[in-house]
Amino acid sequence: MTALQGYTQVFSGDTTVIDTAAAHNVGVRAVDVNGNEYVYGLGVASTAAGSWVSFDEALATTLLAANAIGRVGIAMAAIVADKYGWYQIYGKNTIAASDDVADNAALYIDATAGRCDDAGVAGDLIFGAWSRSADATNVLTVELNYPFVADGAYLV
Numbered sequence: 001m002t003a004l005q006g007y008t009q010v011f012s013g014d015t016t017v018i019d020t021a022a023a024h025n026v027g028v029r030a031v032d033v034n035g036n037e038y039v040y041g042l043g044v045a046s047t048a049a050g051s052w053v054s055f056d057e058a059l060a061t062t063l064l065a066a067n068a069i070g071r072v073g074i075a076m077a078a079i080v081a082d083k084y085g086w087y088q089i090y091g092k093n094t095i096a097a098s099d100d101v102a103d104n105a106a107l108y109i110d111a112t113a114g115r116c117d118d119a120g121v122a123g124d125l126i127f128g129a130w131s132r133s134a135d136a137t138n139v140l141t142v143e144l145n146y147p148f149v150a151d152g153a154y155l156v
Contacts (some may be wrong), residue, residue: 010115038089068109073144089144101135
């Protein structure tokens with residue numbers, strides 16, 4: 001049988017802390033006072049605060065790019081390769097990297113890795129994420145509900 005483990009209750013720092021060595025188990029989740037949820041993970045090159053990433057089954061991150069498959073989160077800091085930090089997966093995010101996006105729009109993977117857009121691209125819909133503001137200088141407020149991408153050919 002698998003042993004159960006609950007959420008860790010005390011964390012050092014906040015969601016913008018970048019660790020040079022893992023301070024928590026990769027995959028551990030935390031919730032802030034506003035109910036936003038985050039997952040702890042290993043970074044990838046060129047990640048900036050607000051970058052969209054996809055996670056594989058081992059929770060390794062990749063900047064979100066066309067035809068990705070897997071869970072999705074938003075980096076809360078510049079969590080580059082060989083560093084660890086927090087990725088938001090639920091709630092309101094105010095630092096999401098974007099292209100030109102309208103308020104209350106469905107979101108798709110942008111042509112620039114790590115960003116979203118509201119231009120419909122077949123197979124690149126980000127399920128569980130939508131805009132809650134128009135973007136300002138490539139930054140957007142979004143609502144997240146455990147987003148994922150599936151690269152489905154049936155999507156418009």
